[in-house]
Every structure is written in C-alpha cells, then in structure tokens.
Amino acid sequence: MYLFCRWRLLLPQATIDMTRPTHALINWSNFRQNYQLAKSKAPGSAYAVIKADGYGHGMVRCARALGDADGFAVACVDEGLLLRQAGIKRPVLVLQGAYDADEWQIASAHNLQLVVHHAQQLVERELATLENPVDVWLKINSGMNRLGIRATEAEPLMALINDDDNLELTHVMTHFADADLAQPEAFSAAIEIMKAQDWSLPLSVSNSAATMTQLAAELEGDGSVSRPGIMLYGSSPLATQSATDLGLKCVMTLKSQVIHVHDVKAGEKVGYGGDWTAEKDSRIAVVAIGYGDGYPRQAPSGTPILVEGHRCSLVGRVSMDMITVDISEYADIQVGSEVELWGENIDVDEIARLCNTIAYELFCQLTPRVKRVAAEG
Numbered sequence: 001m002y003l004f005c006r007w008r009l010l011l012p013q014a015t016i017d018m019t020r021p022t023h024a025l026i027n028w029s030n031f032r033q034n035y036q037l038a039k040s041k042a043p044g045s046a047y048a049v050i051k052a053d054g055y056g057h058g059m060v061r062c063a064r065a066l067g068d069a070d071g072f073a074v075a076c077v078d079e080g081l082l083l084r085q086a087g088i089k090r091p092v093l094v095l096q097g098a099y100d101a102d103e104w105q106i107a108s109a110h111n112l113q114l115v116v117h118h119a120q121q122l123v124e125r126e127l128a129t130l131e132n133p134v135d136v137w138l139k140i141n142s143g144m145n146r147l148g149i150r151a152t153e154a155e156p157l158m159a160l161i162n163d164d165d166n167l168e169l170t171h172v173m174t175h176f177a178d179a180d181l182a183q184p185e186a187f188s189a190a191i192e193i194m195k196a197q198d199w200s201l202p203l204s205v206s207n208s209a210a211t212m213t214q215l216a217a218e219l220e221g222d223g224s225v226s227r228p229g230i231m232l233y234g235s236s237p238l239a240t241q242s243a244t245d246l247g248l249k250c251v252m253t254l255k256s257q258v259i260h261v262h263d264v265k266a267g268e269k270v271g272y273g274g275d276w277t278a279e280k281d282s283r284i285a286v287v288a289i290g291y292g293d294g295y296p297r298q299a300p301s302g303t304p305i306l307v308e309g310h311r312c313s314l315v316g317r318v319s320m321d322m323i324t325v326d327i328s329e330y331a332d333i334q335v336g337s338e339v340e341l342w343g344e345n346i347d348v349d350e351i352a353r354l355c356n357t358i359a360y361e362l363f364c365q366l367t368p369r370v371k372r373v374a375a376e377g
C-alpha cells in the first residue's frame, strides 16, 4: 500500500498538457451557423441532436455552444443526465425513452422529456413514483420498423398517457427510414402514414435530410419540432448534394503532423502486408494518426490526405498509430508539416464514401486520444 502511494506521487499530474500533434479542431461558430440554417428550414422549433457525445464532437461542449437552442435530443437517459449535471437547463428529449422504472424516476427528477415507443415502457412507468410530471413524445413507426408503434395502434397508448396525471403527452413523432430519398416511395408512404390520422398534437418528424429537402413540410407547423443531427456537424445528409452545395459549414477539421520522411525505391513495398508497392522511386511521409485515433482502417491507398496544403495520397495500410503518405511531388514537405485528414479542405463525406461508410461513423469512432480543440470563433 505504502509503495503504491509512493508510485502515484511519481506519476505525471493529469494537468500536464498532452503534446501529440493529433487533434480535432472544432469550429463552434460554424456549428451555430449550421443550427441556424436548420432552424430557418423548418417552421417550428429545432432540437439539436447531440447524442453519442455530440457525434464525437463533445456533447456538453455542443450544448454549451448552442446555449439558446430550442432544445437538445440525446439517445438515452444517461446522456440526458450528463447534460443536467453539466448545468444545461434547456429542454432535453431522450430518443429511446426510459428503459425501466428507475429511468422514469431519474427523468422526472431531472426534467428530461421521454419518448414512448412501446407499451412496456408504460408498464415500467407504473412501477415508478414520479417527483414531477414528465413530458412524453409518442413515437410512431412510419416504416423503419425499428422503434415506434403502428399509427393504427396509437389510440389506446394515447389514452393511457392522457389518463396519467404525471404524464403530459406533448408531441407525436416519427423517424423516417428514407428521408435521404434513397427510396422515394418509402418516404412518401411514411408521410401518408403520418397524415392518415388527426393527431391533434404538434408533430416532430424531420431529421437533417428531411429538414434540407423540406419534403415533410405538409406535416409541420408552428408547433412542430425538427431534430437535425448530422447537418449541424457540417456533413451532408443527402447523397446527391455536398455539404457546400447545401450551405453547410465545416465544423471538425482532423489534423496531425508528419513525424518522419524517407525515400523508397521503385518496387519496394510500404506498410503491413506490403499492400502498396512504389511504381517509381518515391518519398514517403509518416503521419501520427491511425485507427487507434479512429482514422478508418478501411481507408484505401489513394485516399486524399492534405499535407502542407498539397493533396497527397495515402499509401499502404492504416496502422494503429500511423499512416504513410506518398509525398513524391512536393519537396517542401518535411517533419513537422501540417496534415489534414478531413475538414476545411477535405470533405469528410468524400473520405466516408472511400471507406464505404458515412460521416456519422467517422465522427463517432474518433477515440479519446484525439484532443478536441476549439478553433478561433
């Protein structure tokens, strides 16, 4: 025990700044502008979706950056509680609602609004003693077939909620499976499902894609609440239009530095498995980022990497802490040269496509080793 304490004294203090150059610059001013764009596209109010640690940007920092947002949406009660513990006072909606009676109680104590998407949640509610009334959003399944009850089965649940003095049914919501218009017929069918009923309550239907296309506008009015997520972070929700086309501003720029430069001869291979072979004598830069930071291991040779302002190509496999880049064309690149993996100059959606994924996943899989640093503004 004594030894243990001695050792602890010898460890560096947590306050020492970490010096690795790999970081994500976050432009909070652009984040706010994207939120304003989302608001301008929908008639009612807009809850900023900041689940999953604010899509990897830092949930509490997102909430603080949008101090006057109409509200926030998170996935689970735990996330809502973190917001309240950080002193966030704006409305907070929990998209998956309460998992059990304890969560009903916590939501009630901390003024979290809960989605009810299944009858079992109301059974759990019966087991809880609520401190304060809880605002409830009833979720309808409009074709995603994930969470939500069928519109035709909503009536009895609405009656149960309305009969409960401690529950206030405030909104009817749905989440579209095809708002990005990959399947326009499925999207139209979802609109019809929501229109078939007179809900007599404000609706909440639009995610980022529906916000940008405004194709769900007939369901919305002054009281409706949109739920923009990915667009706030500067990635396009639509496959056919880029973030720039849509007027979205870049929020995250993922940066690192060159830590080593060396030459390889024609025919030599680079990286694990020798996946890439130099066709001619080449110069290779090693950059301090890898899948241990969340840079996708699926990124193929040829993925653009901005080094010292030049668009270069990733070569060879992404390893845990490093990547290798062909810099043969640019003599001014050296150890310490700045690198951008995505952000201001390299569209995160382009990187996502090359990796057969979406920007949502690239953002969410950034690991804690990547410091999030506020950019100017």
Ligand SMILES: *Cc1c(COP(=O)(O)O)cnc(C)c1O
Pocket: 049, 051, 095, 175, 206, 207, 208, 209, 227, 228, 229, 230, 231, 237
């Ligand atoms: C995540 C989520 C959103 C936000 O979706 P984006 O595509 O990021 O805009 C909206 N509503 C629900 C129910 C969600 O789960």
